[in-house]
Amino acid sequence: MKNIVPESITKVIQHLMSFPGYGEKASKRFTLNLLKMPKGEAVDFIKEVAQMIEKVVPCKECGLFTEEEICPICKDxxxxxxxxxxxxxxxxxxxxxxxxxxxxxxxxxxxxxxxxxxxxxxxxxxxxxxxxxxxxxxxxxxxxxxxxxxxxxxxxxxxxxxxxxxxSITRLAYGLPFGAVLENADEFTLSKAIEFKIKI
Amino acid sequence: MKNIVPESITKVIQHLMSFPGYGEKASKRFTLNLLKMPKGEAVDFIKEVAQMIEKVVPCKECGLFTEEEICPICKDxxxxxxxxxxxxxxxxxxxxxxxxxxxxxxxxxxxxxxxxxxxxxxxxxxxxxxxxxxxxxxxxxxxxxxxxxxxxxxxxxxxxxxxxxxxSITRLAYGLPFGAVLENADEFTLSKAIEFKIKI
The missing domain is CATH 3.40.1360.10 (Dna Topoisomerase Vi A Subunit; Chain: A, domain 2)
Known part of the structure; x- marks a missing residue:
């Protein structure tokens, strides 16, 4: 028995597994996707990712990702x-x-x-x-x-x-998500929906 | 309301969503991970991926991913x-x-x-x-x-x-996975484990 996994694959998988929320399965799936697509497409994808990393910064004011120093919202x-x-x-x-x-x-x-x-x-x-x-x-x-x-x-x-x-401090409303079925709502959501009932 | 998502991010997410098994959530998570890590690390990761895409090919004989024309198994x-x-x-x-x-x-x-x-x-x-x-x-x-x-x-x-x-054509054996609890085994697995019982 010897390790036959190419070193360049192992490197990528190990790096991916250090991402939050990336286990071995997700890391292998990502790697397999890249290796199975036509090489030209994979190279294009990598270029897009590199460009994103190069261009995107957090807005100096609010922290939203933006390609400028100050995001369009803060500038508006x-x-x-x-x-x-x-x-x-x-x-x-x-x-x-x-x-x-x-x-x-x-x-x-x-x-x-x-x-x-x-x-x-x-x-x-x-x-x-x-x-x-x-x-x-x-x-x-x-x-x-x-x-x-x-x-x-x-x-x-x-x-x-x-x-x-x-x-004044406010929070997003709790309640039933639109399109939900009462029967399937969890108790917490349902009790919040009652507590914050809306007068119509 | 205007679209404030930087174009370079949208491109990467849309490309990721074309990968098999990648929905919007997984694509955003991947992108967010890259954008939140120190830029140097993200660049290193991209280089590793680019190197993997450059080096890895399917073995000409068996199709296993390898960095050579013929994989170590086929050569052995x-x-x-x-x-x-x-x-x-x-x-x-x-x-x-x-x-x-x-x-x-x-x-x-x-x-x-x-x-x-x-x-x-x-x-x-x-x-x-x-x-x-x-x-x-x-x-x-x-x-x-x-x-x-x-x-x-x-x-x-x-x-x-x-x-x-x-x-002669063979298949991997069906049966209980090692460490499994009988109670939790599905019917199909359990019936296969009985069908292919081992004489000890």
């Missing part, structure tokens, strides 16, 4: 600069923006508090949030962390930091 | 050239090789029959298998496709092609 004079929506990651901001329902600025934390993964407040972009709240004289902070245990803990932590400042 | 004079183990993908061959229990040659199909995904016999490396069986005067073909519906169909298809040739 028409945005409401008195409202900041706090999200865990850039992609959360992008998806909120797609709704067209939020007109303020964003603030990307770069993760959520997670004692298990050793992520503490100092690992998140929180100091900058407090600074922006002061400097912009922000009136409302909409905390849009994920409705998970860790997202909740992060939201509570930020809420505590802000409670003595003259700012 | 000590291997039993009368036995061929047929696998769906290279990684299946690598994992069988790790057991140290197989001393013959491999043959990579490059997938499995799947009417749903439009994968037909002509998409698999089957003609070459038949040619090798003839040329090497192979005595045993061990079919090691996955124990899934599609893997079974592929195995049956190959078995039919080989049945008039003077070659």
């Amino acid at each position: 004079e028409g945005r409401d600069r008195k409202t900041i929506c706090v999200v865990e990651e850039s992609f959360d901001g992008f998806i909120i923006e797609q709704t067209g329902k939020f007109k303020g600025l964003y603030h990307v934390l770069g993760g959520r508090l997670s004692p298990l993964e050793g992520i503490t407040p100092k690992d998140l972009n929180i100091d900058k949030l407090l600074k922006r709240v002061e400097e912009l004289a922000v009136e409302e902070v909409l905390i849009a962390t994920n409705p998970t245990v860790e997202g909740e803990a992060t939201a509570n932590y930020i809420q505590n930091l802000l409670k003595n400042k003259n700012v | 004079e000590g291997r039993d050239r009368k036995t061929i183990c047929v696998v769906e993908e290279s990684f299946d061959g690598f994992i069988i090789e790790q057991t140290g229990k197989f001393k013959g040659l491999y043959h990579v199909l490059g997938g499995r029959l799947s009417p749903l995904e439009g994968i037909t016999p002509k998409d698999l490396n089957i003609d070459k298998l038949l040619k090798r069986v003839e040329e090497l005067a192979v005595e045993e073909v061990l079919i090691a496709t996955n124990p899934t519906v599609e893997g079974e169909a592929t195995a049956n298809y190959i078995q039919n092609l080989l049945k008039n040739k003077n070659v």
Whole structure:
């Protein structure tokens, strides 16, 4: 028995397995996909990834991924600069923006508090949030962390930091997801939906 | 509302979503991982992937991924050239090789029959298998496709092609996986374990 896996494959798989959320299976699947596609396509893909890494930076103000120093939202004079929506990651901001329902600025934390993964407040972009709240004289902070245990803990932590400042703190509503079936809703979601019932 | 996702990110995500088994979630996770790591590490990773794509080819004989024209197994004079183990993908061959229990040659199909995904016999490396069986005067073909519906169909298809040739056809044994709990075994596995019971 000898190791017959080409070294260049082993390197890529081992590197992938060091990514958060990437196990052996996901790493092998990614590698296999690349190796099975026509070489030209794989090379194109790599170039696109290299270009993305080269171009994309976090916005100096809010942390949203952007190809400029300051993102289009922060630059847009028409945005409401008195409202900041706090999200865990850039992609959360992008998806909120797609709704067209939020007109303020964003603030990307770069993760959520997670004692298990050793992520503490100092690992998140929180100091900058407090600074922006002061400097912009922000009136409302909409905390849009994920409705998970860790997202909740992060939201509570930020809420505590802000409670003595003259700012209104809001959260995304809990409730039934659109198109859901009552029978399949978990108890927590259902009880929140009752607690925050809407008067029609 | 405007699209604020940087174009270079959209390109990578869309390309990833064209990979088999990659949905939006997996594509975003991969992209986010790359964008959140230190730029130097991301660049290193890209270089490793580029090197892998550059170096790795399917072995001209058996189809196993290798960095040479002919893989170390096919080159190895000590291997039993009368036995061929047929696998769906290279990684299946690598994992069988790790057991140290197989001393013959491999043959990579490059997938499995799947009417749903439009994968037909002509998409698999089957003609070459038949040619090798003839040329090497192979005595045993061990079919090691996955124990899934599609893997079974592929195995049956190959078995039919080989049945008039003077070659013994074998399959990996079905049975309880080592460390399994009887109570949790599915009916099919358990019935196969009874059918193929071992005399001790």
